[in-house]
Amino acid sequence: xxxxxxxxxxxxxxxxxxxxxxxxxxxxxxxxxxxxxxxxxxxxxxxxxxxxxxxxxxxxxxxxxxxxxxxxxxxxxxxxxxxxxxxxxxxxxxxxxxxxxxxxxxxxxxxxxxxxxxxxxxxxxxxxxxxxxxxxxxxxxxxxxxxxxxxxxxxxxxxxxxxxxxxxxxxxxxxxxxxxxxxxxxxxxxxxxxxxxxxxxxxxxxxxxxxxxxxxxxxxxxxxxxxxxxxxxxxxxxxxxxxxxxxxxxxxxxxxxxxxxxxxxxxxxxxxxxxxxxxxxxxxxxxxxxx
Numbered sequence: 366x367x368x369x370x371x372x373x374x375x376x377x378x379x380x381x382x383x384x385x386x387x388x389x390x391x392x393x394x395x396x397x398x399x400x401x402x403x404x405x406x407x408x409x410x411x412x413x414x415x416x417x418x419x420x421x422x423x424x425x426x427x428x429x430x431x432x433x434x435x436x437x438x439x440x441x442x443x444x445x446x447x448x449x450x451x452x453x454x455x456x457x458x459x460x461x462x463x464x465x466x467x468x469x470x471x472x473x474x475x476x477x478x479x480x481x482x483x484x485x486x487x488x489x490x491x492x493x494x495x496x497x498x499x500x501x502x503x504x505x506x507x508x509x510x511x512x513x514x515x516x517x518x519x520x521x522x523x524x525x526x527x528x529x530x531x532x533x534x535x536x537x538x539x540x541x542x543x544x545x546x547x548x549x550x551x552x553x554x555x556x557x558x559x560x561x562x563x564x565x566x567x568x569x570x571x572x573x574x575x576x577x578x579x580x581x582x583x584x585x586x587x588x589x590x591x592x593x594x595x596x597x598x599x600x601x602x603x604x605x606x607x608x609x610x611x612x613x614x615x616x617x618x619x620x621x622x623x624x625x626x627x628x629x630x631x632x633x634x635x636x637x638x639x640x641x642x643x644x645x646x647x648x649x650x651x652x653x654x655x656x
Contacts, residue, residue, distance in 0.1 A: 415649055416525035417583065418552040420543060422567035424531045426559030427588035427617065429467045432528045433474035433629035438638045439524060440476055444649070447522030448475045450485045451511050451546070452530050452537065455492030463488045471528065474629050479518060486514050496536040506537055515550055524649060527552060533571055544578055553583040555645060558605070560589045562597040565604055572609055583645050584614040592619045614641040
C-alpha cells in the first residue's frame with residue numbers, strides 16, 4: 366500500500382499549513398505523557414510491548430469487528446494474543462450484572478482464558494463517554510488501575526490488542542482521554558474509519574491529533590458498517606490515500622453475519638487483515654519468519 370506523503374521534490378497540492386508540516390510525520394520516540402498520567406514508575410513498568418491500540422474516528426465504526434478479526438487472524442498463525450477493552454459503556458444488564466458485550470466478543474475471538482474483569486476493568490450501563498458514565502453511576506475511573514491491568518495482560522501474552530471506546534479524544538476523566546491512555550501504553554495506533562460522509566475530516570483530525578501527540582500510527586482501516594453506497598462511500602478510499610500521512614491498509618466491505626458465524630470470522634475479513642499484518646506488527650512478522 367503506498368504512502369500518502371508526496372515524494373521528495375514532487376509538487377504537492379496540499380496547502381502550506383501546519384497540516385502538511387513535519388510535525389504530522391509519525392514519530393517512534395517514547396511518548397512523554399503529561400498531567401495526571403505522568404508517573405515515572407508507571408511508565409517504566411509499562412515498558413515497550415508488542416501490540417496495537419485500536420481506536421476509531423467515532424463510535425460504531427467497527428473497532429470491535431477489526432480487533433476481534435485481528436485476534437482470530439493472529440490465533441490462526443499460532444500466536445497467543447491477549448485482548449483488553451479497558452472501559453465499556455452502554456452495557457445491557459442480565460441477572461443484575463452488566464454484560465460488556467464488546468469485551469466478551471474479544472475474549473471469545475482471542476480464545477483468552479483471562480478473567481473478564483481483567484480484560485474489562487470498567488463497565489457502565491449508560492451509553493455515554495466514560496467520564497460521564499462514571500459520574501452518572503457514582504463511580505470514579507482510576508487510571509493507575511487501568512495501567513496495572515494492562516501490564517498484567519501484557520506480561521501474559523506476546524501480543525496484546527487494546528480497544529478504546531469511541532475516539533481518541535473521548536474523556537476518561539476530566540484530565541485524561543484515550544489519547545493520554547494510548548500514550549501511556551506505548552502501543553502503535555490502528556485507526557478504524559467508518560466510511561460515511563465526513564470520514565475524511567474525522568480521519569484527518571484523529572490521525573493528526575495522534576501524530577501531534579507523538580504517538581506512532583501503524584495505519585488506518587476503512588470499514589463499511591452500513592450497506593448503502595453513497596457517493597462519499599464510493600470515493601472515501603481513494604481520497605483517504607491522498608490526504609492521510611499514514612498508510613490506508615485495507616477497505617472492509619459491508620459484512621452480513623451468518624446464522625452460525627459472527628462477522629469477525631468472515632473469511633473476507635480474515636484475508637484482508639492477514640495482508641495488513643506485516644505493516645501492523647512488523648516485529649512479530651519478522652520473528653515468525655525467522656522461526
